[in-house]
Amino acid sequence: xxxxxxxxxxxxxxxxxxxxxxxxxxxxxxxxxxxxxxxxxxxxxxxxxxxxxxxxxxxxxxxxxxxxxxxxxxxxxxxxxxxxxxxxxxxxxxxxxxxxxxxxxxxxxxxxxxxxxxxxxxxxxxxxxxxxxxxxxxxxxxxxxxxxxxxxxxxxxxxxxxxxxxxxxxxxxxxxxxxxxxxxxxxxxxxxxxxxxxxxxxxxxxxxxxxxxx
Numbered sequence: 001x002x003x004x005x006x007x008x009x010x011x012x013x014x015x016x017x018x019x020x021x022x023x024x025x026x027x028x029x030x031x032x033x034x035x036x037x038x039x040x041x042x043x044x045x046x047x048x049x050x051x052x053x054x055x056x057x058x059x060x061x062x063x064x065x066x067x068x069x070x071x072x073x074x075x076x077x078x079x080x081x082x083x084x085x086x087x088x089x090x091x092x093x094x095x096x097x098x099x100x101x102x103x104x105x106x107x108x109x110x111x112x113x114x115x116x117x118x119x120x121x122x123x124x125x126x127x128x129x130x131x132x133x134x135x136x137x138x139x140x141x142x143x144x145x146x147x148x149x150x151x152x153x154x155x156x157x158x159x160x161x162x163x164x165x166x167x168x169x170x171x172x173x174x175x176x177x178x179x180x181x182x183x184x185x186x187x188x189x190x191x192x193x194x195x196x197x198x199x200x201x202x203x204x205x206x207x208x209x210x211x212x213x214x
Contacts, residue, residue, distance in 0.1 A: 002194050003195070004211070004214040005214065007031045009108070011132060019040070019058075022108050023044055024041070025050060029048065029170055034214075039060050041060040042078075043095075065078060074099060076097055079096050081095070081112060097110075105127055105128050109149075111140045115141060125153060131150065131153055134146065136162050136175075137173050143173060146160070146181070156206065157206070158207070182208055188210070191214070193211060
C-alpha cells in the first residue's frame, strides 16, 4: 500500500492497481489542487478545502455520505461525526472513513472537531493501523486534542494532516505543535509512506509519519 499526502486533508492511497482519492481541495485555499486519476473518491464534507472532486481524473466512483461500501475489494465504513463541539450546530456533520485493504485498516478523520471520540464512535471504528488526523486547530481539533484522540484509538501509525504549510491561506497551527505534544523532537519527513501488513507487527508503540505534500 502506498500513501501520499497533497496538503490539507487530501490523500492518494494506492492498493494494487486501485487508487483512492480522499478530500481533494479547491485552489481557493492557496494550494494547487491535486491532479491524479483514481478509481474511488471519498469526500468527508462539502467545504471547498475537502470537496473538489472534479479535480480527480478517471471518472472515479464517488462516496460522500455515511454507510458501508465495498468497491473492488476495498471495504469502506463511513461514520458520521460532528465538525464541532456543539453537536454540529456550528459547522454541521461530516463523515470519517475507515478503509480496509490488504488486511490493513486505515481511518481518515476528516475535519473532526468533537474534541474526544464518543464511546459509540469508538465501537464503530474498532482497530486502526493507520490514522490520518487533523492537528492544526481553528476548524478542527488542535495538537492537544489530537494527542488525546490518538490515545483513545491506539493506532500503529499516525499521519498528521490539516496543518499549516507554505501557500495555505487557511489559518492553522504548524505541525511542530503536534510533534511537541507527542514528545517528538525531530521528525524525519517522507515523500510517501509504503506499508505492508507484515510491517505492522505486534509493536504497541504508535509511530508518527510526517509526509511532505506531493
